């Protein structure tokens with residue numbers, strides 16, 4: 001494997017909530033320009049880990065460097081170069097999408113055209129709509145638009161495709177791939193393994209606050225197969241999701 | 255738990271690209287202002303309520319007639335004239351004030367007339383000297399006819415030799431001159447308290463603030479940006495109320511535009527102090543439904559006791575110390591003095607000082623109980 005430059009490095013990260021240890025000694029690196037997936041069951045500590053890297057939560061111990069900046073000493077510098085989509089977040093009430101983008105442009109000190117940001121996520125028709133009036137998928141797309149405002153080096157997406165229809169998920173994959181191809185590193189969490197397999201260059205499996213596997217999806221699958229694993233049922237040439245996409249077409253759903 | 259992280263932030267240099275806190279603050283102020291203007295409850299509290307009260311009182315006028323007649327210091331008090339006046343039930347005799355105090359009251363129309371009764375030299379008959387004020391022509395007129403009746407009253411006639419009358423000029427003090435500053439004060443109180451409490455609680459609960467914290471914005475920018483928007487909104491509301499009062503109900507602005515500016519400066523001070531209550535409430539309320547009851551604990555007593563509708567001098571004496579402890583009392587007082595008596599801000603420095611003291615106390619508490627998440 002060729003040597004790649006790590007843009008995020010996490011060493012021995014520990015996070016305790018009172019007595020409960022949510023993250024117990026995580027270490028991993030994210031390389032520049034890759035799509036890195038954090039996978040694992042509910043409550044494994046994925047969101048906690050992301051939010052500590054994003055400087056939104058304090059860690060108990062460990063060391064985190066993001067693009068050369070330390071989470072402890074230079075959180076402000078880190079905020080400037082990252083874009084963040086939170087698993088749960090709200091937007092300023094009573095404002096339409098254009099106005100919200102303007103607000104974030106001011107908060108980041110970025111000089112952008114709001115309409116162009118909305119076009120990137122195909123929401124230009126909803127420019128005058130309130131965030132509350134968007135569908136689930138549109139909300140996710142809008143959240144992703146807000147992560148791009150400061151032209152970040154890294155974006156963090158916490159379950160961006162949860163609740164989306166299969167088509168909307170695929171379109172979001174395209175968007176995420178485009179963002180990566182434009183030179184941005186992407187860290188993503190998801191509960192969809194097909195998504196991780198298609199989208200991620202490398203994935204880490206987290207369970208009970210520990211990394212239990214970290215590799216490319218291909219390698220992980222090969223390893224499992226070579227250990228003698230076999231699927232119980234012969235797989236058909238297509239599945240129900242293929243039927244859905246075949247029936248409902250390729251366009252963004254409004 | 256994030257606290258220390260963010261305090262460290264504010265010390266670190268703002269990094270590459272020259273991040274501007276001012277830009278961020280203004281962006282927030284703009285967003286917040288837009289949001290307030292579209293929020294029905296803010297508009298209702300700040301504008302509709304006060305205007306309704308002003309309309310009601312503006313049209314009602316003074317209500318039931320009661321004429322306050324001051325007894326000139328040195329006047330005879332045990333005479334049939336005064337007895338007759340009191341018997342009418344319309345007239346309240348005001349005693350035990352100095353000449354200087356009476357002159358002020360007379361000029362403002364708080365006292366409708368002065369009466370001075372003396373026994374004529376070498377005679378059993380009385381001489382009655384009445385001074386009216388142009389500040390209260392209507393009531394003066396009523397008093398005049400009452401006195402005329404008394405003068406021709408059979409039982410009294412022999413004892414009263416003459417009634418001398420004169421009128422001093424005072425400014426006309428209308429109901430609106432009392433009601434409007436009170437309503438203005440209350441509008442500022444509700445905007446400051448309810449608005450601030452709701453906004454910060456809901457921004458915290460809907461994780462809007464959390465998303466803000468993922469940007470380089472500083473906490474101070476968030477607070478100041480919200481503050482600018484709220485003060486701006488409150489001042490627009492205040493200006494609107496003052497202008498409607500002035501042009502439709504004859505609200506007195508002694509020095510015109512200068513008076514308006516002075517009132518707006520007082521309004522700014524007032525709303526900043528009241529916002530402190532809002533910060534405290536947003537910190538202690540667990541959810542949105544707890545905001546109105548807690549806010550009412552702050553606003554209702556001031557609404558009732560701070561001279562919004564009635565002069566606090568009309569309250570029983572045991573209540574007056576409570577009234578005199580409330581910040582709105584001093585804002586109302588300063589507003590009335592500035593608007594009607596034409597005083598400058600320096601002349602109401604005592605009221606301003608009390609408001610500042612309240613401000614310091616409130617913000618000292620707010621810093622302790624305010625929550626970011």
Ligand SMILES: Nc1ncnc2c1ncn2[C@@H]1O[C@H](COP(=O)(O)OP(=O)(O)OP(=O)(O)O)[C@@H](O)[C@H]1O
Nearest residue numbers: 017020022040041042043044045046047048049087
């Ligand atoms: N603020 C908090 N206080 C106390 N415990 C917390 C807090 N936040 C998270 N936890 C606990 O930490 C553990 C990890 O939570 P986290 O949100 O990181 O999980 P996750 O991997 O993102 O799960 P999911 O897939 O459901 O999003 C959970 O057991 C959770 O209950």
Ligand SMILES: [Mg+2]
Nearest residue numbers: 046047048087
């Ligand atoms: Mg999560």
